[in-house]
Amino acid sequence: MNDLEKALKDGLDRLAEENLSRTLEPGAGLDFTSNDYLGLSTAPGFRERISTLIENQALSAPASRLLRGTHPAHLDLEKKLAEFKGTEAALIFPTGYQANLGLLSALLGPEDRVLSDELNHASIIDGLRLSGAQKCIVPHLDLNRIEEELSRPHPGGRTFIVTESYFSMDGDIAPLGDYAELAEKYSAALVVDDAHATGLFGDVRGSGLAEEFGVESSCSAIVSTFGKALGSFGAFVGGSRVLIDWLINRSRPFIFSTATPPLLLGMMEAGVDLCGDPGARTRLHSLAERLRNALSAGGIDCSASRGPIVPVIIGSNEAALDAAGKLGEEGFDVRAIRPPTVAPGSARLRISVHADHCENDIDRLAASVLRILTQEKTG
Numbered sequence: 523m524n525d526l527e528k529a530l531k532d533g534l535d536r537l538a539e540e541n542l543s544r545t546l547e548p549g550a551g552l553d554f555t556s557n558d559y560l561g562l563s564t565a566p567g568f569r570e571r572i573s574t575l576i577e578n579q580a581l582s583a584p585a586s587r588l589l590r591g592t593h594p595a596h597l598d599l600e601k602k603l604a605e606f607k608g609t610e611a612a613l614i615f616p617t618g619y620q621a622n623l624g625l626l627s628a629l630l631g632p633e634d635r636v637l638s639d640e641l642n643h644a645s646i647i648d649g650l651r652l653s654g655a656q657k658c659i660v661p662h663l664d665l666n667r668i669e670e671e672l673s674r675p676h677p678g679g680r681t682f683i684v685t686e687s688y689f690s691m692d693g694d695i696a697p698l699g700d701y702a703e704l705a706e707k708y709s710a711a712l713v714v715d716d717a718h719a720t721g722l723f724g725d726v727r728g729s730g731l732a733e734e735f736g737v738e739s740s741c742s743a744i745v746s747t748f749g750k751a752l753g754s755f756g757a758f759v760g761g762s763r764v765l766i767d768w769l770i771n772r773s774r775p776f777i778f779s780t781a782t783p784p785l786l787l788g789m790m791e792a793g794v795d796l797c798g799d800p801g802a803r804t805r806l807h808s809l810a811e812r813l814r815n816a817l818s819a820g821g822i823d824c825s826a827s828r829g830p831i832v833p834v835i836i837g838s839n840e841a842a843l844d845a846a847g848k849l850g851e852e853g854f855d856v857r858a859i860r861p862p863t864v865a866p867g868s869a870r871l872r873i874s875v876h877a878d879h880c881e882n883d884i885d886r887l888a889a890s891v892l893r894i895l896t897q898e899k900t901g
């Protein structure tokens with residue numbers, strides 16, 4: 523081992539001592555961990571729809587979008603995505619991480635001020651870092667604090683509010699209607715990451731919480747991903763035509779990256795086509811409530827969360843790993859979520875309910891979680 527590798531090994535050993543080491547484990551057991559909330563990725567209808575969509579379609583586009591990487595299929599899908607999301611225009615990004623990086627770094631500059639929820643996703647944090655904007659990290663969903671900050675004038679720059687809509691590790695929801703009102707009152711720009719909500723919320727199109735709150739036109743930009751309820755991979759930003767034109771010209775992660783292959787566009791489009799089924803959404807929400815009720819009857823309160831993300835906060839990294847391991851032995855794939863993904867001392871089981879689970883799966887999982895966590899307390 524050379525000096526560099528020894529330093530890396532020491533770092534890895536320190537992570538292991540704190541139960542913070544990660545390895546790559548393929549899924550085993552019943553999936554209560556992935557973000558495939560609607561179960562689309564394994565649905566036969568999804569495969570069929572993709573096959574139809576990619577028939578006679580170019581498979582790859584090995585160039586950036588600004589060069590030869592733009593196919594008619596990109597433009598067609600972007601039009602459809604804008605309609606789905608209720609925005610004037612849309613732009614596809616290779617991933618949600620890149621979408622946040624590319625949007626925030628192109629939109630905000632060092633003269634701007636941003637109010638960012640303390641639980642925002644790493645890709646938002648990194649995008650804001652890259653932008654150089656002046657950050658004010660606000661306590662989670664604290665509207666009073668946001669208003670207090672907004673009421674301080676910020677001459678010389680713009681003010682942005684940036685938030686996730688459906689928080690990925692807590693399953694709680696930002697009151698987007700109130701955010702939109704505050705943004706309007708103080709002439710701030712509202713940017714919403716609707717990644718985990720897309721396909722799950724919104725009565726008409728199922729396009730997410732921006733739709734459910736009816737704030738699509740109050741948002742300067744909305745980020746959505748395909749890699750969660752829509753069952754595939756990739757992301758898009760929705761917004762005004764001028765915003766999208768700005769990103770095409772100024773967003774470096776968009777400009778300097780190969781175009782999303784048309785092969786994948788078929789998967790993305792299939793997700794949008796199929797997530798509109800209100801039956802699957804209703805079933806998903808009712809299964810998640812069933813799990814919450816069963817856990818609550820056994821003394822575990824998850825009532826702050828809504829929808830398919832059900833967090834069971836444990837505290838220590840070791841105890842969370844231990845509980846996840848025991849659930850694995852019982853045939854459930856539930857992972858322990860530890861810092862830095864969540865705050866130190868708040869390690870948890872993040873249970874992700876899917877529409878293709880059955881009632882019996884939910885009841886068995888609830889019984890196992892309750893038994894394992896009770897044993898842990900008494901043991």
Ligand SMILES: Cc1ncc(COP(=O)(O)O)c(C=O)c1O
Pocket residue numbers: 617618619620622643645686690715717718747748749755756757
């Ligand atoms: C809120 C949020 N935004 C963005 C992303 C990044 O999306 P992607 O996985 O497509 O890079 C994630 C991923 O988990 C997320 O949870």
